[in-house]
Amino acid sequence: MTVRIVAFARIREVLGTAERALTLPEGARARDAWAALAVESPALDALLSSTRLARNGRVVAGDEALQDGDEVALLPPAGGG
Amino acid sequence: MTVRIVAFARIREVLGTAERALTLPEGARARDAWAALAVESPALDALLSSTRLARNGRVVAGDEALQDGDEVALLPPAGGG
Amino acid sequence: MFGICRTPIDVAAVEAGMREDGIGGMVTFTGVVRERADDDRVVDGLTYESYEPMALEEFAHIAEEARGRWPGTHIAIFHRVGELRVGEIAVAVVAAAPHRAEAFAACAYAVDQLKTRAPIWKKERYADGTPGRWRSNEGPTAP
Amino acid sequence: MFGICRTPIDVAAVEAGMREDGIGGMVTFTGVVRERADDDRVVDGLTYESYEPMALEEFAHIAEEARGRWPGTHIAIFHRVGELRVGEIAVAVVAAAPHRAEAFAACAYAVDQLKTRAPIWKKERYADGTPGRWRSNEGPTAP
Numbered sequence: 001m002t003v004r005i006v007a008f009a010r011i012r013e014v015l016g017t018a019e020r021a022l023t024l025p026e027g028a029r030a031r032d033a034w035a036a037l038a039v040e041s042p043a044l045d046a047l048l049s050s051t052r053l054a055r056n057g058r059v060v061a062g063d064e065a066l067q068d069g070d071e072v073a074l075l076p077p078a079g080g081g
Numbered sequence: 082m083t084v085r086i087v088a089f090a091r092i093r094e095v096l097g098t099a100e101r102a103l104t105l106p107e108g109a110r111a112r113d114a115w116a117a118l119a120v121e122s123p124a125l126d127a128l129l130s131s132t133r134l135a136r137n138g139r140v141v142a143g144d145e146a147l148q149d150g151d152e153v154a155l156l157p158p159a160g161g162g
Numbered sequence: 163m164f165g166i167c168r169t170p171i172d173v174a175a176v177e178a179g180m181r182e183d184g185i186g187g188m189v190t191f192t193g194v195v196r197e198r199a200d201d202d203r204v205v206d207g208l209t210y211e212s213y214e215p216m217a218l219e220e221f222a223h224i225a226e227e228a229r230g231r232w233p234g235t236h237i238a239i240f241h242r243v244g245e246l247r248v249g250e251i252a253v254a255v256v257a258a259a260p261h262r263a264e265a266f267a268a269c270a271y272a273v274d275q276l277k278t279r280a281p282i283w284k285k286e287r288y289a290d291g292t293p294g295r296w297r298s299n300e301g302p303t304a305p
Numbered sequence: 306m307f308g309i310c311r312t313p314i315d316v317a318a319v320e321a322g323m324r325e326d327g328i329g330g331m332v333t334f335t336g337v338v339r340e341r342a343d344d345d346r347v348v349d350g351l352t353y354e355s356y357e358p359m360a361l362e363e364f365a366h367i368a369e370e371a372r373g374r375w376p377g378t379h380i381a382i383f384h385r386v387g388e389l390r391v392g393e394i395a396v397a398v399v400a401a402a403p404h405r406a407e408a409f410a411a412c413a414y415a416v417d418q419l420k421t422r423a424p425i426w427k428k429e430r431y432a433d434g435t436p437g438r439w440r441s442n443e444g445p446t447a448p
Contacts, residue, residue, distance in 0.1 A: 173317065173320070174316065174317040177316070177335065181337060181392055182392070184339065184340055184341065185337050185339065185392075186336065186337060186339040187334065187335070187336055187337070188334070188335045188336075188337060189332065189333070189334050189335075189412070190332070190333040190334075190335070191330065191331070191332050191333075191405060191408070191409070192320065192330070192331045192332075192333070193329065193330055193331075193405070194324060194328050194329060194330070194331060196327065196328070196329040196403070197327055198327065249324055249325070249328075260339070262334060262336070262413075262416060265334070266334070266409065266412075266413050269332070269409075270405075270409050273405060
């Protein structure tokens with residue numbers, strides 16, 4: 001399956017892009033998307049504990065099952081206001 | 082001595098004027114001004130407990146001594162905001 | 163900045179005048195003439211009057227007290243007088259501070275104090291034409 | 306009313322849109338870009354970005370929660386994104402309610418929640434030219 005990764009703030013800078021496609025094996029879960037990205041960008045490892053993942057605009061747990069075409073957003077700690 | 086009375090809101094309506102002169106005996110205190118006005122306008126009696134008196138722009142106790150030329154303001158309970 | 167105004171209060175202009183380096187949070191209270199009195203009667207509007215020089219002094223005292231409690235806080239207070247219609251702004255209190263907690267606290271304090279202490283009075287005018295009544299903030303007054 | 310804007314927030318227009326019969330008190334929080342960071346470094350400005358659709362949904366949820374806690378309360382939330390200079394307004398939260406206590410409480414609640422939950426991020430740009438840093442509301446982040 002292929003999902004669309006959207007990244008913000010510091011994670012966007014570490015990934016070097018605000019948006020990209022990511023191909024994952026069938027049955028992949030949200031945490032697998034993160035792990036696949038961390039292989040390419042090891043600096044992500046240190047950010048895991050502070051990052052929330054959203055699937056199609058809703059914050060989800062790491063074991064959320066993904067489907068082809070999903071958007072997976074990587075959300076650093078909030079800094080608004 | 083003659084003092085200038087300034088009245089507001091309900092007290093102004095009871096007195097029938099926003100401003101007037103009042104002649105008092107020498108040695109008069111703030112409460113004497115009130116008492117003199119209440120002789121002419123007995124409806125003031127019911128308002129005494131809720132009224133504050135100010136002499137020349139400063140809230141004073143009833144026993145504050147007055148001087149010729151003073152301004153005595155009659156202040157009903159606050160209603161701002 | 164303090165004021166008693168006969169014309170509408172320009173809240174945006176007051177806020178703009180408070181913005182300066184070091185300010186992080188600004189809290190503005192605007193009190194608006196409500197359609198219903200506390201006893202649910204339909205209000206046509208409110209008539210405010212003030213003892214202006216003393217009201218302005220009281221505003222300055224309140225601001226000074228707030229600054230003493232929440233250092234670095236700046237306060238502006240403007241109250242309108244005359245005949246106001248439903249929906250019009252009667253009072254604006256702006257508190258600017260380095261952080262938002264102080265701005266909220268100082269603004270709420272200044273509004274509470276203004277309502278208790280400032281020599282300002284309001285009379286409710288009723289839509290049904292019955293005689294207006296002076297209303298204090300200490301509870302209903304006799305008609 | 307909720308918004309993520311690339312241009313200056315017109316706070317007066319937002320407030321005017323909230324005024325309606327039954328509203329007695331309106332409390333507005335405006336968050337302004339400060340000259341000094343929490344560690345006292347001189348800031349040239351802040352760059353904000355957001356995950357816009359989710360931020361707008363979060364604003365709506367926060368407003369709904371506030372309305373649940375303080376019935377009759379209306380909330381507007383606007384946040385600016387892009388490059389802001391010192392003194393510019395980054396966020397405006399307006400709470401309108403029949404009485405002022407609810408307006409103060411609902412506004413403070415919405416600001417707190419926004420800072421914790423809304424997917425919005427800021428990077429400090431420094432006057433001395435050193436690299437900017439992303440700052441979260443949970444405490445300082447590593448550079």
